[in-house]
Amino acid sequence: MPSIFNNRLRQIILLLVIILLVGLLLKQLYIFLPGFLGAITLYILTRKWYLTLTGQKKWKRGLTALLFMLGSLVIIAIPVYFAFIMISPKINSLLHSQQEVMQGLQIFSDRLEAIFGIQLFTDENTKSVAVKISAAIPGFLNSTANLVINLIMLFFLMYYLLVNGTAIERYLHKIIPLKSENVDKLSDETILMIRANAIGIPVICVVQGIFAAIGYLIFGVKDWGMWGFVTGVLAFFPLVGTMIVWVPLVIYLYSTGHSYSAFWLTLYSFIVTGNVDYIARLGLLKKMGNVHPVVTALGVIVGLGLFGFMGLIFGPLLISYVIILVKIYLNEFGNPTDTA
Numbered sequence: 001m002p003s004i005f006n007n008r009l010r011q012i013i014l015l016l017v018i019i020l021l022v023g024l025l026l027k028q029l030y031i032f033l034p035g036f037l038g039a040i041t042l043y044i045l046t047r048k049w050y051l052t053l054t055g056q057k058k059w060k061r062g063l064t065a066l067l068f069m070l071g072s073l074v075i076i077a078i079p080v081y082f083a084f085i086m087i088s089p090k091i092n093s094l095l096h097s098q099q100e101v102m103q104g105l106q107i108f109s110d111r112l113e114a115i116f117g118i119q120l121f122t123d124e125n126t127k128s129v130a131v132k133i134s135a136a137i138p139g140f141l142n143s144t145a146n147l148v149i150n151l152i153m154l155f156f157l158m159y160y161l162l163v164n165g166t167a168i169e170r171y172l173h174k175i176i177p178l179k180s181e182n183v184d185k186l187s188d189e190t191i192l193m194i195r196a197n198a199i200g201i202p203v204i205c206v207v208q209g210i211f212a213a214i215g216y217l218i219f220g221v222k223d224w225g226m227w228g229f230v231t232g233v234l235a236f237f238p239l240v241g242t243m244i245v246w247v248p249l250v251i252y253l254y255s256t257g258h259s260y261s262a263f264w265l266t267l268y269s270f271i272v273t274g275n276v277d278y279i280a281r282l283g284l285l286k287k288m289g290n291v292h293p294v295v296t297a298l299g300v301i302v303g304l305g306l307f308g309f310m311g312l313i314f315g316p317l318l319i320s321y322v323i324i325l326v327k328i329y330l331n332e333f334g335n336p337t338d339t340a
Contacts, residue, residue: 035153
């Protein structure tokens, strides 16, 4: 009896030490979490093709992994690069013409006050807005360094996941303390959710960018194609992503005397662009992965806070894990004689 107790105690202590060390590592490496999650996403998306080429076609594993990395880099980098190239001159223009921007905002505020009696900007808060914009924009540009670091981590991990993926999967299957059938359920749910979100979300962004560009063209926005493209890229962030583009455009149109265009662009953006995002996001993900709309909505809210950008994919997956783990718990530990 004492021997059994001592073994249990040593087991608990060892588990606590492992959990403590893992927690410490996660805390220090949290900055690389988006890259880690991105590598898992790309591995799951390319795994089947990679195994086909290396297993059936006998391609070399290392060279094939490098080929997949290059293809993924091109697919990811091209939209980000063009978005950055397009929007950087506009940001630099704002930095060098803050006085004109403030005048435009003041004109917009005066028009609102004349129509609705609401004074949006005073001399005090106008100066405050200018200071905040000056402080925020350089920080936004400096965040690209973090993006580059995570991209490097993403492709570094992706290479080793592809080359050693089958061995890693066997190891995980072995150490997860569940029945084999329940491990398979977790694996299937992970693949289903990641594919649904990783493929569905870019499709949604393309659709929303197209509809936004159509609105900008109809209501006389200069460089409507560029702003439509940027809107599509920022549509990765639900609810507020597109507003980052069309709200300033509406304010600009209003401040330059195009009140009619500004009014109808506002309605179009709320009714058409906004609803295209909602309908496509919930409907397409439901169709592709049988993802319930509530899971998608709650998952995005939770995921963005926990994982940043990659939370768009892994947030809904986290919610699904909670649901499936409850089912697994009942399957593993439920009383088989309880039929009530």
